[in-house]
Amino acid sequence: MADRGPKKLVKGNVALAEGAVQAGLRCYFGYPITPQNEVPEYLSGRLPQVGGIFLQAESELASINMVLGAVAAGVRAMTSSSSPGISLMQEGISFLAGDQLPAVIVNVMRCGPGLGGIKTTQGDYYQATRGGGHGDYRTIVLAPTTVQEMFDFAVLAFELADKYRNPVLILADAVIGQMAEGAYLVPDRPIVTVDKPYIVTGAQGRPPQNIRSMYLEGDDQEELNYVLQDKYRLIERDEVRYKTTQIDDAETVLVAFGTAARIALSAVREARKMGMKVGLFRPVTLWPFPTPQLRELSQRVNKFFDFELNLGQMVDDVRAAVVPGTRVEFYGRPAGGLPTPADVIQKLKEL
């Protein structure tokens, strides 16, 4: 473990932006939208310090396609936005997946559907974990719960994107993005980079290269899809991440991510004081979802309590993961109505 120096009090959005720069981000393109504006604002000053490019694009459509151009030229690039802006980017994310290009996309979620409000919510789980755009593809999805994870996952996101030549989404929410917490702003290990022989930087000393996702002849388009699916199976095998708290003797396991997991963690601690045998299972990668791990846990625990800041999206994955006969209950509130730990405990008692 590297010496990470002193912790600093910093907002989640700023920690994420600084983590990205230290991970090697050199081109950022984005369009303003609340609650993620600290990301572009910070990077507009920070990137020039490291010889990078910050450009406020004319739209989210332009942002994601500028990112596509920059990563095709071999540079680590990123965009950030919030829910409606991420919806606009879906075509570009699909192209990144089809082109097999690495990119990091940050979604600090706001309420929906439609323009919605800027309160804390997790309504974009389906969009994030099912690809989001057209075609049969997936993005790796990291769900931070702390400001420290905003920093650390920015680093991890660039590494995973390059390793698998695939877009990686960081799915945060307003609380994580806006709150300040103590965090180390130095990576805990050296940054990993890879060679990128597929990039288009001029046909010097080699035949011309092309980046595309359209294959009109023969079975090439189908072949691309099989290649992508093989890659996704590899990611499902090797990149599942999750955290557990007090599940060893738990009779009921809460399942939650992001800000909901913070509330759930407080609820577990309070419930334990009351003698309730409750634990927390927190998926860190929402895709790949920790399906095998939840399944194994459900051999022993037969009561799961899924808690989300929406009206039930991840719960589908939980139900699909557990062994038949396992009880899975859901509690959630959408659009900024933040339940307290006491609310969660009350629901647990009602089980």
Added chain:
Amino acid sequence: MQKKVFSRPEGLLDVTTHYCAGCTHGTAHRLVAEALDHFGVRERAVGVAPAGCSVMMYKYFNCDTIEAAHGRALAVGTGIKRARPDLFVFTYQGDGDLASIGLCETMHAANRGESISVIYVNNAVYGMTGGQMAPTTLLCQRTTTTPAGRTVANEGFPLKMAELMANLEGVTYCERAAMYDVKQVRRARKAIFHAFEIQIQHNGFGFVELLSACPTNLKMPPAKAQKWVADEMVKTFPLGVFKDLPPGPSPAPSSAPAALAEEGTAHAV
């Protein structure tokens, strides 16, 4: 002693194109390839292809290429050029791509004065999708989606991109040329060469609109389609130089992002 006076440019691959008989994409491709050769930039060039008939230009150009989503060629081009200012970037786009779905990206890239050369092929019709109305379809022109002819009342006016571009301060050079006869092809060649020069020597945004013939979707024999461009299209889209600023300070940023490999913390795996 025989002397070779005409040959395929190195910028073009020795293959047969999929373009229809009488289509002027082939001519435009050759002119672009000649410019790549002339300036010696083929080995540091990246061509951005649109959605449309020229989406398959990677098969024909002997340089690196990338496919952009429909309309987003200049956003992709911006990303490439900002990431690697040492590269030569050109987009090759049709009227639907550049002037309809991608108008926003086109105008903003132009307005920023991106150091990119734009080849804009305007044939007044959607080619690849089968002859629907384009933003540049002439008034009264029949297409599969304007069966009674384009009207001002319903579809508005043909969009004049060269004129529009000339009004943007970021644009260094902007010309409309055609390819319906040898004289016009020569002028088109000169225009493309100048647009390339604007990028190479002045980091400027150069824009060349090429009036082009689509015999298949105009439902005309090739010669008649060429005549239609000369007689009808030119009335709406007059040829000429709309802007050609003298060389000045580059409007585009010159700083390149530091290469990741140069980072002290980088470790290859």
